[in-house]
Amino acid sequence: MNKTTVTVGLGSCGIAAGAGKTYEKIRVLKESDKLDFELKKTSCVGMCYREPLVEIVDETGTYLYGDVNEDRAMEIIEKHIHQQDPIRDYIVQTDLFDAPENDFNEAQVKIVLRNCGYMDPESIEEYEERGGYKAIIKIRDEKISRMDVIQTILDSGLRGRGGGGFSTGMKWKLANGNKSKEKYVICNADEGDPGAFMDRSVLEGDPHSILEGMIIAAFAIEATEGVIYCRAEYPLAIKRLNIALQQGRGKGYLGKNIFGIEGFDFDIRIKEGAGAFVCGEETALIASVEGLRGMPRKRPPFPAQSGLWRQPTNINNVETFANIPWILINGAGAFASYGTEKSKGTKVFALAGKIRRSGLVEVPMGITIKEIIYKLGGGIKNDKKFKAVQLGGPSGGCIPEYLSDTIVDYDSVTATGAIMGSGGMVVMDETTCMVDVAKFFLDFTRKESCGKCTFCRVGTKRMLEILDRITNSEGQQGDIEKLEDLAYQIKDNSLCGLGQTAPNPVLTTIKYFRDEYEAHIFHKKCPAKVCRPLLTYVVDPEKCTGCLVCLKNCPSNAITGERKKVHFIHQEKCTKCGVCYSKCKFESILLS
Amino acid sequence: MRIARKNTKTSSWLKNDVNLSLLDPLIHKYNGKKGNLIPLLQGTQELYGYLPRGAFEKISNETGLELSEMFGVATFYAQFRLKPVGKHIIKVCHGTACHVQNAKEISESLEEALKIKDGETTDDRIFTLESVACLGCCSLAPVMMIGEQAYGKLTGNESVKIVKNIRLADNN
Numbered sequence: 028m029n030k031t032t033v034t035v036g037l038g039s040c041g042i043a044a045g046a047g048k049t050y051e052k053i054r055v056l057k058e059s060d061k062l063d064f065e066l067k068k069t070s071c072v073g074m075c076y077r078e079p080l081v082e083i084v085d086e087t088g089t090y091l092y093g094d095v096n097e098d099r100a101m102e103i104i105e106k107h108i109h110q111q112d113p114i115r116d117y118i119v120q121t122d123l124f125d126a127p128e129n130d131f132n133e134a135q136v137k138i139v140l141r142n143c144g145y146m147d148p149e150s151i152e153e154y155e156e157r158g159g160y161k162a163i164i165k166i167r168d169e170k171i172s173r174m175d176v177i178q179t180i181l182d183s184g185l186r187g188r189g190g191g192g193f194s195t196g197m198k199w200k201l202a203n204g205n206k207s208k209e210k211y212v213i214c215n216a217d218e219g220d221p222g223a224f225m226d227r228s229v230l231e232g233d234p235h236s237i238l239e240g241m242i243i244a245a246f247a248i249e250a251t252e253g254v255i256y257c258r259a260e261y262p263l264a265i266k267r268l269n270i271a272l273q274q275g276r277g278k279g280y281l282g283k284n285i286f287g288i289e290g291f292d293f294d295i296r297i298k299e300g301a302g303a304f305v306c307g308e309e310t311a312l313i314a315s316v317e318g319l320r321g322m323p324r325k326r327p328p329f330p331a332q333s334g335l336w337r338q339p340t341n342i343n344n345v346e347t348f349a350n351i352p353w354i355l356i357n358g359a360g361a362f363a364s365y366g367t368e369k370s371k372g373t374k375v376f377a378l379a380g381k382i383r384r385s386g387l388v389e390v391p392m393g394i395t396i397k398e399i400i401y402k403l404g405g406g407i408k409n410d411k412k413f414k415a416v417q418l419g420g421p422s423g424g425c426i427p428e429y430l431s432d433t434i435v436d437y438d439s440v441t442a443t444g445a446i447m448g449s450g451g452m453v454v455m456d457e458t459t460c461m462v463d464v465a466k467f468f469l470d471f472t473r474k475e476s477c478g479k480c481t482f483c484r485v486g487t488k489r490m491l492e493i494l495d496r497i498t499n500s501e502g503q504q505g506d507i508e509k510l511e512d513l514a515y516q517i518k519d520n521s522l523c524g525l526g527q528t529a530p531n532p533v534l535t536t537i538k539y540f541r542d543e544y545e546a547h548i549f550h551k552k553c554p555a556k557v558c559r560p561l562l563t564y565v566v567d568p569e570k571c572t573g574c575l576v577c578l579k580n581c582p583s584n585a586i587t588g589e590r591k592k593v594h595f596i597h598q599e600k601c602t603k604c605g606v607c608y609s610k611c612k613f614e615s616i617l618l619s
Numbered sequence: 620m621r622i623a624r625k626n627t628k629t630s631s632w633l634k635n636d637v638n639l640s641l642l643d644p645l646i647h648k649y650n651g652k653k654g655n656l657i658p659l660l661q662g663t664q665e666l667y668g669y670l671p672r673g674a675f676e677k678i679s680n681e682t683g684l685e686l687s688e689m690f691g692v693a694t695f696y697a698q699f700r701l702k703p704v705g706k707h708i709i710k711v712c713h714g715t716a717c718h719v720q721n722a723k724e725i726s727e728s729l730e731e732a733l734k735i736k737d738g739e740t741t742d743d744r745i746f747t748l749e750s751v752a753c754l755g756c757c758s759l760a761p762v763m764m765i766g767e768q769a770y771g772k773l774t775g776n777e778s779v780k781i782v783k784n785i786r787l788a789d790n791n
């Protein structure tokens with residue numbers, strides 16, 4: 028009989044939801060009751076919306092429990108472990124009967140996320156048990172040449188997952204062609220798109236797969252040193268990478284003559300980012316690793332020719348690297364069997380925003396946005412109306428509901444004006460104001476512009492001023508045209524991807540939601556009821572209980588009334604700060 | 620443009636009331652290494668919680684790094700601070716997912732409760748309030764992080780409660 032295992036998901040998202048406490052509770056119960064099961068840790072399986080997750084595997088089957096707080100953990104241990112009576116109500120996924128999330132994995136194909144949530148990320152043994160480091164061992168044992176490795180990656184059709192979508196095999200080939208005694212492999216783990224978290228999840232959940240991907244790249248291009256450039260906001264990822272690196276060194280997988288391959292010397296170090304979005308851009312990243320201000324420079328020369336310390340350098344994204352070992356084990360054909368003509372394999376999307384199941388999904392390229400949102404994502408939260416989805420972060424755009432039959436591949440998404448980007452998918456409903464969203468992104472890129480190019484530095488600021496005006500009830504005739512004009516100027520006259528794409532969120536929202544801009548400018552209305560200066564706050568006499576809370580909190584004394592009598596907001600005094608709206612417990616402040 | 624925390628009050632920054640000898644092992648470790656500037660600043664900030672002016676001068680004198688270059692890097696990256704911070708740093712996420720789920724309310728509630736603005740520190744040096752872009756827990760939006768603990772699915776009132784509890788726990 029196999030021993031029962033209880034596994035707690037301890038990714039950042041799980042921990043934020045309280046999984047640390049859940050784990051402690053179970054550990055204490057196991058000790059005090061002398062229970063006979065194995066308690067294990069894993070990372071995020073992508074079902075972030077049900078965290079904390081606890082999986083129990085016993086002789087009868089596999090049960091995944093969701094929303095397991097400390098109390099539920101106690102109940103589950105009592106019922107499931109002591110009395111062998113699984114609690115159906117708390118089970119979200121199982122192969123034994125109908126459970127609410129059983130269909131979550133159905134349309135998914137897990138290549139990048141193959142190990143995330145299925146093993147202990149702090150154990151190199153578990154990674155190896157699941158086929159880890161077999162790809163590099165295969166290269167060694169079958170004496171596969173560097174060129175053949177590169178050819179396999181070329182044949183697979185893998186394109187960079189960091190946003191650019193450049194052929195990975197091609198990059199490797201270029202880096203291989205530039206000879207030098209020192210060469211570098213860099214893993215871009217800066218994940219700057221605010222709203223994307225797939226890289227974090229892979230780093231936390233399967234750090235060894237990144238190391239293996241980098242080792243294979245190093246083999247292919249004859250690199251001597253590796254660098255993982257990781258955001259400082261991801262402390263857990265950095266911790267687990269460090270553990271993985273130590274384990275790798277201990278086993279001779281990093282260091283000198285690694286894997287017993289004569290002359291193959293390669294080690295990896297972690298470089299913590301210092302908080303600058305532009306450092307995700309490869310030339311800025313290199314400057315940052317060199318200890319300088321992270322300012323992009325002109326290309327060519329490309330990093331493959333002259334990168335870190337002027338040496339040939341290959342930079343790939345986390346997700347790109349995670350694909351590599353799988354491709355070498357399963358073959359280029361297996362990988363290319365997924366996807367569309369020009370976009371092969373799978374893509375991980377981070378679903379967030381107004382979506383019911385927010386989390387991570389990995390789907391074959393070519394499925395539609397609608398399928399992702401409705402089939403996997405379970406549709407829109409609180410039965411609101413789906414309005415748009417933002418893809419590609421600050422460089423991307425908003426795809427409206429009526430284009431949700433667009434398939435996800437690099438070219439189809441680009442055709443809408445958005446970009447695939449890193450795969451952050453922020454879903455918006457009728458309560459999201461598109462002008463406000465455009466303003467949000469522009470504010471972000473304006474702050475993050477390194478300041479080198481005038482158009483990016485000043486142009487984004489001017490655009491933001493116009494958007495500020497529009498959302499502040501001061502929009503003017505001609506503002507939309509001015510925005511467009513500035514947008515094209517910025518796109519044409521910026522050196523790096525940040526400036527070249529910064530206007531995209533504005534351009535796509537103007538393209539698809541021009542009426543919303545016009546409502547703000549000409550009718551001084553915000554249809555989504557987000558932009559406060561365009562709203563009027565009034566008391567709903569039906570709902571107001573006369574509790575005096577809004578009245579006491581109003582900073583401009585614009586509300587009058589008595590206890591137990593309907594209050595009144597004096598419009599001439601109201602500064603539209605929204606305090607009454609957020610303080611009222613009875614939803615009796617209406618926006619119009 | 621990237622000029623981090625430029626509202627630094629220079630007066631407090633000029634005072635050299637920190638023990639600079641703490642820097643010695645750090646300087647020893649990185650002196651002469653290529654690409655050492657950022658790690659030196661990160662190490663300094665780890666020691667003092669911010670980058671004291673005296674530290675710039677000492678590092679520059681002993682390693683030959685240019686003051687201007689150091690200051691350029693320090694103001695470029697959001698991570699570096701030029702003034703002392705509170706014991707707890709509250710990072711309120713204003714990434715996309717949090718933004719569309721009303722992160723503004725969290726910041727406003729905390730600003731009101733702590734009587735400070737974004738980027739400022741309370742007079743008793745207990746809390747510093749900052750807004751950041753994406754903590755990677757977007758599925759739990761809106762999110763804030765205090766120390767290494769992230770808190771998700773917040774409302775304004777809840778965030779204030781969490782902060783009050785931390786203050787209570789500190790006082791005991």
Ligand SMILES: Cc1cc2nc3c(=O)[nH]c(=O)nc-3n(C[C@H](O)[C@H](O)[C@H](O)COP(=O)(O)O)c2cc1C
Binds near residue numbers: 186190215306344345
């Ligand atoms: C402003 C800007 C930000 C970027 N941020 C990231 C990032 O956070 N992560 C990433 O992997 N690539 C990012 N990139 C893309 C990188 O420049 C580069 O193309 C990528 O790391 C290459 O890896 P890949 O070929 O595997 O995609 C960014 C590009 C630009 C212009």
Ligand code: FES
Binds near residue numbers: 223718754758761
């Ligand atoms: S947007 Fe707030 S955690 Fe990602």
